[in-house]
Amino acid sequence: MSARVRTIFFLCSAAGLVAIFIWGFLDLPPLGDYRGPYGNAVVQIAVYERHATDVVNAINYDYRAFDTLGEEFIFFASVLGVLLLFRPTGTDDKGDKHKTKLEDALPISDALRVSMQAMVGTMIVFGVYMVTHGQLTPGGGFQGGVILASAPLVVYLSGDVKTFEAIIASPLIKLAECGGAAGYAAIGTAALLFGTHFLTNIIPLGTTGDLFSSGAIAVISAVVGLEITGGFVLLMKTYLREIVEERLGESE
Amino acid sequence: MRLLEYVILLLVGAAAPAVVLSRDPKAQVVTLSFYGLLCALMFFIFQAPDVALSQITIGAVMLPLLILLALTKMRRQNLRREREGKK
Numbered sequence: 001m002s003a004r005v006r007t008i009f010f011l012c013s014a015a016g017l018v019a020i021f022i023w024g025f026l027d028l029p030p031l032g033d034y035r036g037p038y039g040n041a042v043v044q045i046a047v048y049e050r051h052a053t054d055v056v057n058a059i060n061y062d063y064r065a066f067d068t069l070g071e072e073f074i075f076f077a078s079v080l081g082v083l084l085l086f087r088p089t090g091t092d093d094k095g096d097k098h099k100t101k102l103e104d105a106l107p108i109s110d111a112l113r114v115s116m117q118a119m120v121g122t123m124i125v126f127g128v129y130m131v132t133h134g135q136l137t138p139g140g141g142f143q144g145g146v147i148l149a150s151a152p153l154v155v156y157l158s159g160d161v162k163t164f165e166a167i168i169a170s171p172l173i174k175l176a177e178c179g180g181a182a183g184y185a186a187i188g189t190a191a192l193l194f195g196t197h198f199l200t201n202i203i204p205l206g207t208t209g210d211l212f213s214s215g216a217i218a219v220i221s222a223v224v225g226l227e228i229t230g231g232f233v234l235l236m237k238t239y240l241r242e243i244v245e246e247r248l249g250e251s252e
Numbered sequence: 253m254r255l256l257e258y259v260i261l262l263l264v265g266a267a268a269p270a271v272v273l274s275r276d277p278k279a280q281v282v283t284l285s286f287y288g289l290l291c292a293l294m295f296f297i298f299q300a301p302d303v304a305l306s307q308i309t310i311g312a313v314m315l316p317l318l319i320l321l322a323l324t325k326m327r328r329q330n331l332r333r334e335r336e337g338k339k
Contacts, residue, residue, distance in 0.1 A: 031257075056302040130305075138301035146309035153317070232314065239321035243328065 051205040052135040052214035060140065061220040065199040068220075069184055072227060076181045079231040086238045106159045116158035123151045127229075134221030135214035141221040145228025152233055168237040173230050180227025187216055187223070260294045277323055281316045288312035 001009075029035055042063065043055055052058040060068050130144030156164040167173075188199040196202065199216075206213035267287045274280045288311030295304035 054302070139305050140302070143302075143305040143309050146314055150309075150313055150317075235318065236321075239318065239325070243321065243324050 047208060050201065050214055050217060051208040052217050053209060054135055054137055054140070056138065057134045057140045057217055057221060058214070061134070061217045061224075062199075062201050062214075065188070065216075065220065068224075069188060069199065072181060072184055072224060075231055076177070076227065079177065079234055082235055082238055086242055088241075106157075106161065108157070108159050112157065113159050116154050117160075120151055120154050120158065123147060123154060127151065127225075131222055131225030132211065132218070134225075135217045136209065136211070141224030141226075142228055144221075145225040146232060148225065148229040149232030149236070153236060168233060168240075173233045173237075175230070176226045177230030177234055180223045180225070180230060183223035183226070184220060187220055256297055260290070260297050264290050264294050278320075281319050281323070284319070285312050285316040288315065 034040065042059060046055040046058040046063075047053060050058045050062055052062070127144045127148035130139040130147060131141050132144075134140030134144070152164055152167045155167065191200040191202050192198060194200075194202050201216040203215035203219060205215045208214075212218065264287070267283070267290050271280060271283045271287050274283050288307060291311055292304045292307040295301075295307055
């Protein structure tokens with residue numbers, strides 16, 4: 001296909017897309033006009049029913065907790081897939097030395113080192129806050145988990161490679177990934193033992209606005225945080241190992 | 253408040269072509285990250301702080317990071333292949 005034909009083809013399809021787009025836009029409800037009765041109902045009753053002030057998480061981890069369980073396992077399966085694709089084969093290198101050996105000193109400026117070191121503590125505190133306060137304020141296990149998972153990376157950027165290696169080599173990371181995924185399913189199954197439906201909120205709801213309130217929502221938010229933290233750290237570890245091995249093969 | 257909404261919509265609309273039009277993958281990662289931040293700001297202005305937080309963590313931090321790592325890996329593979337071809 002020549003460049004000319006391709007341009008004509010693009011212009012025709014772009015014109016079609018614009019036409020359909022404008023046609024679709026003409027019938028849109030005005031900004032702020034919400035037409036879903038279910039949403040209005042949930043906003044009205046969520047705080048009363050579940051004692052959770054963040055209605056978004058009351059929906060995510062309670063009203064539609066089963067969908068979120070599916071999403072958690074999508075994430076779990078994708079992390080497993082990456083780990084499986086990039087597993088150390090140990091055939092091309094001499095011996096089975098597959099230790100991730102990063103450089104001991106990164107060529108970074110003092111400004112970056114100091115600002116990154118100052119950031120680590122704040123990030124961890126903020127991440128833990130986000131994971132534990134999912135039922136009260138915006139955020140929750142997923143967002144907090146990603147923040148917690150980027151903390152080791154900031155340690156790496158601050159030039160402290162040894163600490164970074166110690167963190168990513170820790171068996172706790174895998175435990176967090178698997179325990180988080182299993183914990184979610186366990187909370188759901190526990191409800192069955194009490195004779196109710198899967199993932200019913202059976203934990204006492206507590207006082208609205210307290211840290212320990214909203215029953216299963218807070219607990220699920222915490223286990224999701226664990227799983228996401230473990231999963232993303234595992235992803236980073238796998239990618240970094242790949243790159244370092246390539247570099248080692250290059251220098252030989 | 254309405255003005256802020258229009259401004260952020262315009263900014264997001266302007267940033268999206270910038271991502272598509274930057275041809276160098278490394279530059280594209282930076283524009284993509286910036287676009288992710290703008291999207292997060294848009295969600296926040298339209299009163300969806302939960303979505304904004306997810307967008308910041310995924311769109312502006314994790315996605316560019318994973319793309320960068322994958323790019324590094326690909327570049328090294330190409331370098332090695334080239335060298336093997338020369339030998």
